[in-house]
Amino acid sequence: MEKFTLLESSMVPIHVENIDTDQIIPARFLKATDRNGFGENLFRDWRFASDDTPKSDFVLNDTSFSGSILVAGNNFGCGSSREHAAWALADYGFKVVVSSFFADIFKGNALNNGILPIQVSPKELSQLFSLISDNSAITAKVDLEAQLFSVPAANLRIPFELNAYKKMCLINGYDDIDYLLSQQEAIEHFEQNRS
Amino acid sequence: MKKTLFDKVWDSHIVSSIENGPDILYIDKHLIHEVTSPQAFNVLEEKGIKLFRPDQIVATADHNVPTEDQHLPIQDALSRKQVSQLTENCEKYGVNLYGLGHPYQGIVHVIGPELGVTQPGMTIVCGDSHTSTHGAFGTIAFGIGTSQVAQVFASQCLLVNKPKSMRVTVSGDLHPDVQPKDVILYVISKLGTDAGTGHFVEFAGSVFENMSMEGRMTVCNMSIEMGARGGMIAPDQTTFDYVSGREFAPKGDELERKIAHWKTLPTDEGASFDTEFAFDAADIRPMITYGTNPGMGIKISDNIPSSEDASFQKALNYMGLQAGSKLLDMEISHVFIGSCTNSRIEDFRAAAQYIKGKQKSASVSALIVPGSQQVAKQIVAEGLDKVFEAAGFKLRQPGCSACLAMNDDKIPAGAYCVSTSNRNFEGRQGQGARTLLASPVTAAAAAIAGKIVDVSAN
């Protein structure tokens, strides 16, 4: 996994609540047996009409918005456990998703793929949406070490929470699997001592 | 200290805890399927590691399989590759696979309980969010991402933070026409789709105590739709009777010992939950959804509510529905009875009982998809297939089918489908398809009438 420390970027807003994993990556694109190329079909049915022409009213097709920070409505990533949703976001180039709420499984999947989910208050979220709509080029800074999300131009500073273990993993680019492999003895011990 | 059912099962599976971090949770059973496992097997290859406990894995092909002509090679090249890759991976790593053509094949959350793989007090995971189904047995069962599938492959463990606990109590007597699906749709409509986030939910109260195992599975299946990691119901005699005698269930003295242990699992009197909700069973009537998340549900006889919220408007636009209008008597063109929510024998018995002697509306295409080969066999053994065929329903072979429309079973754009599945997201049953979630009896009734009817009205 890639290491994550500091990031400064403009933001892409999707002002929709309850964005589920079927919207992030529709099921018909889950037939691949590797992890690559999912970015192409990120938000497929919002991005493209059924004849594959881009829908001009969707933000990813609007050149005034770009960047590696996605700002989305409440309860982002609900629905299926498909990690393909996180792969699609990462493959497309997103490194941070900001919302006022994340579905549990999505949050875990995101962190396991080097994407940082930042939870802000509903008020801060609507503030962010209006800042972006006023100025689509406004940039935000993410300082993982300090656990701080900020929009310097607007004097907005939002500290965010992150599990200490996950923070360590992101900063060092560690995977859970490496840690678990190092615990094999304890795991075998647990197995032997069960009734 | 007084403990909840959830605490008891969780605490007994902790290998160790990282300070200020997650627990290492031991996983008893790992269920896998063709869609979310290939990339996890790749991780083993890339890292050059072994599969730690192949005997604790059960594999099946369900998400991406056709529901017709399963004896023939799969037509779609990508689907065929995904299914054959599962077969190759299982052979290579020594994993027990119930693939296409096997008498035990079926939707992963239907076959686990049916084979006795699912037992009270266990921890069970699967790369699928509806793993919550198995919680009906007093099991901690939850869906995981593919990275976590790889972690369980490598270590039979997961790094997870202990969720908070919630109890949803529903007591009193249910209206005779209310089904378990209506109960859970009602609860989600009241609490919303994010009420359970960060929680494991215990469903308690007389309604669940009196429910069959199939009904309990329907309820726990949809606990994920209220945002929870999973749902649980305390194991009792109904649970023990269901598990006993199944293929992989403990037998003889071992079973007696296990049952004695399972009896210690229910939540201690006076144990506390982080969050509690209670509902009166008498308020529940047959339910249906009108929007694009499972929380957007109403009593069938009610009007669609209104809201200024933009996401709400977007949902109604997608559905082609108006706030304030009625769903009752609205024409529909498709019916799907299946999915891990409602594809067990009890669901088909209930549907058949309603359908018997009636004829499907000529304007409706109605699909019946059993959850497993064993359920399919039982349908024939009980003569339900005759009932369905006589009424004009199409009976297919087991799989996820139109629940997520990865195979050919897609609902056309713009069409209304009354579905017994669990998600009414945009495009879930096919691009542009409009899903109305309901119980098997409500779905059957819609197929007969060609429109939405309230089965409790007469």
Ligand code: SF4
């Ligand atoms: S039936 Fe639907 S919800 Fe259940 S496992 Fe299959 S795709 Fe998922």
